[in-house]
Amino acid sequence: MLGLRKELACQEIVELITDYLEDSLPRSQRRRFEAHLAACENCTEYLNQMQATIAATGRLREEDLTPEMREEFGDIFRRWHSEQDRST
């Protein structure tokens, strides 16, 4: 049973990374996780890579609307506004 072992293996660490980053590990497991990281360069690198991956994904944000879509939605809003005006 992996769960009963005192020390976590690297292979278990990579599966717990997200729970660790989400701060959802039980306290005792969090301690074991951090103890492993302190002694393991490879898993520390892996954690850094996961954080770099999250940051990299976050930079995909810049996606502009196409001009056609702006126009299309502009129409919808103008229609809505004129209906609002009429109903008040």
Add this chain to the structure above:
Amino acid sequence: MELVSRHQASLLRLARTHVSSGALAEEVAQDTWLAVLCGLDGFAERSTFRTWLLQILVNRARSTGVREHRSVAIGDAGPAVDASRFDASGAWMSPPQHWVEDSDDRLAAQTLAVPIRTALDQLPPRQREVVLLRDVDGLSGQEVCEVLEISEANQRVLLHRGRSRLRQAIETELAGT
């Protein structure tokens, strides 16, 4: 208009997870805005505007029925890192190569955007949804659970699988150069 611009990209990305074409995604997004415009009075501050908007979109995209979402499994059972990279004791045999500093430069040059986008497109739909909402749109875990109506545990599993695959995609990309 500003309101639309601010949210449109998120809506299209999320819609695209459920429907098979960009045109359909636009239809679902437009439908969502119409629903918002017609029902704006019904918005009772019970959630943020964005969460509410995304919920409407998810419901519409799902009921569009182009892809029956509920039948999709929670996520593949594959490991975060291929088992062949560990020895019998579970220690790294083929450890991760250093690339974090390198990725900064590549990101600045935008050369990683394409492989990341490609990897995102290849994720199972439910993983893609969660990664998009969390890491691209910046929603909190709780907001994602609300929008997608999934448990916190499921949210974490989907996020974990998705992020792990993206990390692998970046590693593969950087190793190839």
